[in-house]
Amino acid sequence: MTWLAANWQQVLDLTILHLQLSILPIVIGFLLAIPLGFVAFRYKLTRGLVLTLVGLLYTIPSLALFVILPPLLGLPFLSAANVLIALTIYAVALMSRATADALESVDPDIRQAATAMGYSSWRRFWTVDFPLAGPVLLAGLRVVAVSTISLLTVGVVVGVDSLGYLFRNGYQRGILASVLTGVIAVVVIALVVDRLLAIAGAWLMPWTRPSKGPRRRNPRDDEQQEHGPEKASQATALARGEQQGAPA
């Protein structure tokens, strides 16, 4: 506690820096994953291609990726760009798969109804498919946000300061409080961001809020009758997210 009292300013600065650095990969990852996820969802040929590629990228351990990216991209080894690109790669890898799953979770009948009503495919994607895929997309985004925040700490190895600085510096100087503070701070901001995303999701997608009235059931999918549509898709997203556990 005395350590924290003496160093709270540094912890605060590193926390802010940490958040700043993690936002970019999360946002870019989400945006890039929309077309990739769509392509994976829409065409059988590209589905295998995209999902295999992102699966392989996700397999690469973070430290190895930090080492291999600079010569590939002509970047300096000790640079924030190196770490941010690596984290973006992981975010895209996770999110493309989640996006494909999310689009698949949309009832094909609804899609067909929209087409029958004369929606162009572009307009249907943005006004029907995308919002209805929202809950599963959100589940994916939350996984991406949390794992990005946690992974960023490894960047300290290649000289990019974040809350990971507290681990490394604390370990080298034998200050347990510093390491402990770092771990707790990372977990806290990850969980706070996760919560904020969930709240934002409930606000943006009012239809996913738990309603008081009887839930409309989809008679074609009796598997979903037990859990309700979102719970079933959440369970799938969870299982999927877990299969893609974060690389350290």
Next chain:
Amino acid sequence: MNLFLDAFAWLADSVNWQGTGSIPQRISEHLLFTALAVVAAAAVAIPAGWAIGHTGKGREVAVAISGAARALPSFGLLFLFVMLVGVLLRGPAAVVVLTILAIPPILAGAYAGLEAIDRRTVDAARAVGMTEWQILWKVEVPLGMPLLFGGLRSGVLQVVATVVLAAFVNLGGLGFDIVQGIALRRYDQMLGSALLIIALALILDALFALLERNAVPRGVRAGRAEDVRTAPARRRAVAESSATT
């Protein structure tokens, strides 16, 4: 691309393949840590996951654990545990951390595998007079195998990636050459060992992908695949492949 040539030269240099700290020794250290942690994690997580999946109790706990675990920074956890137990016991400390990190995906795989089974299948098993124990072993466990192997797969990858960081607490493994390379500014060594690490991760991933595929029970592969609830993508893939062949 010169750097990559240097890295391959480092990899091909016979000096790096013999004696202490040689590449084979680093690989076996890496695999030993991985195996210890994954086996320990599986011993805890698989029974727990099956219990949750079979009874349906404790689902929220499992979801919360796997959600919160993703937020744990493996790097910091490693340093924290090594400092807590002392540098002399850093090996066991690292194995404990690796085990903690491997538990959530394996737990999720075990319980999601059981939860994804069509309730009608389980009800049918109960209706023909199977005991709960028989339902678990003869119906739920075999049907849940693919997702369980999926969980093991991501657990293994998580651990392999974290063992790389174990080099920062002087535990060897393939990360050692990266850490030493950073200190000595030997880019060929860093890149060479990074390539080795990536190859190792990809090989293990492929191995588990194969296990995952072969874990689909024969009866499920043969037909009626649409009734077995797994992840939608896989369900569709299984249904399609069994429909066309």
